[in-house]
Amino acid sequence: MSGAAPPELDPHPTRLRAEAAALGRHILGRPVDSEFVERYVAAHAHLPLEARDPGDAAVLDFALAHPVFLPCLDAAAALTRPEALLHRKAILLAAILEASPRYADQFLPRTVGWPGLLGLGLGVGMTTAFQLAVGLPVLALVGRRT
Amino acid sequence: MTDAVVVGSGPSAVHAAWPLVMAGHRVEMLDVGSRDEVYAPLIPDGSFTQIRRSDEGQHRYFLGDRFEGVPSGSARVGAQLTPPRAYVNRDVAALTPVESANFTGMESLAMGGLGAAWGAGVGRFTEGDLAGLPIGLADLAPHYSAVEARIGVSGDDDDLTESLGLHQSMMPALPVDTVPARILERYRENRSRCLDSGFRLGVTRLAACSREWKGRGPHRLDDLDFWSDKARAVYRPVWTLNELIARPNFSYRPGLLVHRFHESSGRVTVYCRRPDGGEEQFEARALVLGAGVFGTARIVLRSLGLYHRPVPYVCNPYTYAPCLNPGMIGRDVADARHSLSQLTATFLPPGTGWPEMHVSIYSYRSLLTFKLMKESPLSAPSSLRLMRALMPLLTILGMHHADEPAEGKRVILLPAAAGTPERLAITHQQAVAVSERIEQQERRLFRRMRSLGSFPLKRIRPGPGSSIHYAGTFPMSASPGELQTTPEGRLAGTGQVYLADGSLLDRLPAKGPTLTFMANADRIGTLLAARLRA
Numbered sequence: 001m002s003g004a005a006p007p008e009l010d011p012h013p014t015r016l017r018a019e020a021a022a023l024g025r026h027i028l029g030r031p032v033d034s035e036f037v038e039r040y041v042a043a044h045a046h047l048p049l050e051a052r053d054p055g056d057a058a059v060l061d062f063a064l065a066h067p068v069f070l071p072c073l074d075a076a077a078a079l080t081r082p083e084a085l086l087h088r089k090a091i092l093l094a095a096i097l098e099a100s101p102r103y104a105d106q107f108l109p110r111t112v113g114w115p116g117l118l119g120l121g122l123g124v125g126m127t128t129a130f131q132l133a134v135g136l137p138v139l140a141l142v143g144r145r146t
Numbered sequence: 147m148t149d150a151v152v153v154g155s156g157p158s159a160v161h162a163a164w165p166l167v168m169a170g171h172r173v174e175m176l177d178v179g180s181r182d183e184v185y186a187p188l189i190p191d192g193s194f195t196q197i198r199r200s201d202e203g204q205h206r207y208f209l210g211d212r213f214e215g216v217p218s219g220s221a222r223v224g225a226q227l228t229p230p231r232a233y234v235n236r237d238v239a240a241l242t243p244v245e246s247a248n249f250t251g252m253e254s255l256a257m258g259g260l261g262a263a264w265g266a267g268v269g270r271f272t273e274g275d276l277a278g279l280p281i282g283l284a285d286l287a288p289h290y291s292a293v294e295a296r297i298g299v300s301g302d303d304d305d306l307t308e309s310l311g312l313h314q315s316m317m318p319a320l321p322v323d324t325v326p327a328r329i330l331e332r333y334r335e336n337r338s339r340c341l342d343s344g345f346r347l348g349v350t351r352l353a354a355c356s357r358e359w360k361g362r363g364p365h366r367l368d369d370l371d372f373w374s375d376k377a378r379a380v381y382r383p384v385w386t387l388n389e390l391i392a393r394p395n396f397s398y399r400p401g402l403l404v405h406r407f408h409e410s411s412g413r414v415t416v417y418c419r420r421p422d423g424g425e426e427q428f429e430a431r432a433l434v435l436g437a438g439v440f441g442t443a444r445i446v447l448r449s450l451g452l453y454h455r456p457v458p459y460v461c462n463p464y465t466y467a468p469c470l471n472p473g474m475i476g477r478d479v480a481d482a483r484h485s486l487s488q489l490t491a492t493f494l495p496p497g498t499g500w501p502e503m504h505v506s507i508y509s510y511r512s513l514l515t516f517k518l519m520k521e522s523p524l525s526a527p528s529s530l531r532l533m534r535a536l537m538p539l540l541t542i543l544g545m546h547h548a549d550e551p552a553e554g555k556r557v558i559l560l561p562a563a564a565g566t567p568e569r570l571a572i573t574h575q576q577a578v579a580v581s582e583r584i585e586q587q588e589r590r591l592f593r594r595m596r597s598l599g600s601f602p603l604k605r606i607r608p609g610p611g612s613s614i615h616y617a618g619t620f621p622m623s624a625s626p627g628e629l630q631t632t633p634e635g636r637l638a639g640t641g642q643v644y645l646a647d648g649s650l651l652d653r654l655p656a657k658g659p660t661l662t663f664m665a666n667a668d669r670i671g672t673l674l675a676a677r678l679r680a
Contacts, residue, residue: 027527039205046212071525075524078523078524078529079523090525091520092216094516094526095209095216099205099208099209099514100204100205101201104199105199107515107530107534108199108534109515109534109535109537109538110535110538111477112475113476114475120532120535123531124532128528131528
């Protein structure tokens, strides 16, 4: 990270890179540039991003091993455990992507008319309902595994 | 020996020092004086939106080199301190520890004190706001005018004048952002009904320049108020401090934490600690404490050896609420805007006997979107899609309530004990009747906001201390007892120790008190200057 204090290297940068790649695809629907992956790795030297309990870590491991479940687990975590490691890491990557000219336009406010807003609300509502239907039981099941 | 030592460099300290320096007295200002030396130079010219679209280095000041701009827990007091302003409470927890079960306040050891991150809303107190104090509006009026002329105030003579008064040489108000402008338009359409219900709305009076004012401003409307202010349009105490530093009879001494004072033979000795653990001492004919309510309380109680001795304090109860403004759906919003409070409302339903409530109305577009995503109960991509569409429709209501002294609100200095440093213990218990009144008043306010097309979504109470308005520890009295002050701000039982900050006011109305703190500090500095001359 240019100009930043040199971070202590995380003991598992390879895993963090894999996390950033998976979360990037989850948030933007496509891979993110390596510069942002490295910034995500560097952030772990500064932020308290440890699992709060073994179940928390298990959910993240499961989501990375089975990326198809990542959106459902993130939706379930955001609703029921907003401090879950998976969701916190997704928000961290969102912050990193937002603070860059390359992705800023995908985060800037946009004007939407009534039809667009209704469509958006309907789309988000249906997606979330499906994700919760899958994600809540998976989260409960995986989160209990230690 | 100098004429006066002033402690602190916040809004009260600099305006207490000003009349002393202008009267020709030799003044030394002692301060820790933390500063931002990293981020401010990195922020380029341009609006918030332009910078976000163009600056490759923006992550450094938006997120921070240590990612301190990415909050890890739930919303907290001081969440508005972006990385370029995080120096405002640097070292506070280590150097001035607080112990409390439920009070989360904010203090500052920065150059300019809490004024370095102040929201810049101003309003004069009324005679009623000063009831119970040994000074009246006539005592403060010339000092309001002097301070307003020094800092620059913009606003309109509108329905707020009854509550906030008129300011000296008021500049035209800064332009109001699109969504609040729509709320104001609806208020004007329904004005008589609003007034009948005790609701008044107007453009927020700000200590900010809408045109050039004494080498500062005008505001660039670049929506960067949370990050930088290259035009120096918004008043910060450091602007006054810089003017003082240019005077030969003023000396600013940063890097010093004032520990205690001792009086003898008509002089005051002030003992300070340096970061390296060394001590320095200064002698003066008078000491002026403007270290902020809790900072001043520490110095006074420690100097008098009054550990375990409770003193009162007051703190405005604070609630905020995001509001949705569906009337703005599909309408474009202006990019040229400021990020400070756009509108101010006062609410005093007739016949209730409640104290007046003050509400600041902000837009929500001046911070990064991920902060809203973090508070959303949706997955990251879903909340991103939704928040981008909702942000132009959002306003934030910041609701302040009056506060009075009560048994449950006490500050106690506890001595260091084995393994525990000396700390200030703050207890805060709000009477049930007060909580119920606040609840009812906010509900009625929400009804009024809905009638103006602004729909509150939920109430968030960050808890005691979150208003960052504190007062009442050593209140002025016509016949002051122990740990009270004279109308001139002198601490009873001392000969030359003066207090010049919020400590002196026994209660707080709902309106922002900073202008009054500055005006009262100017009054105390003026009276002391005359006394020193005599």
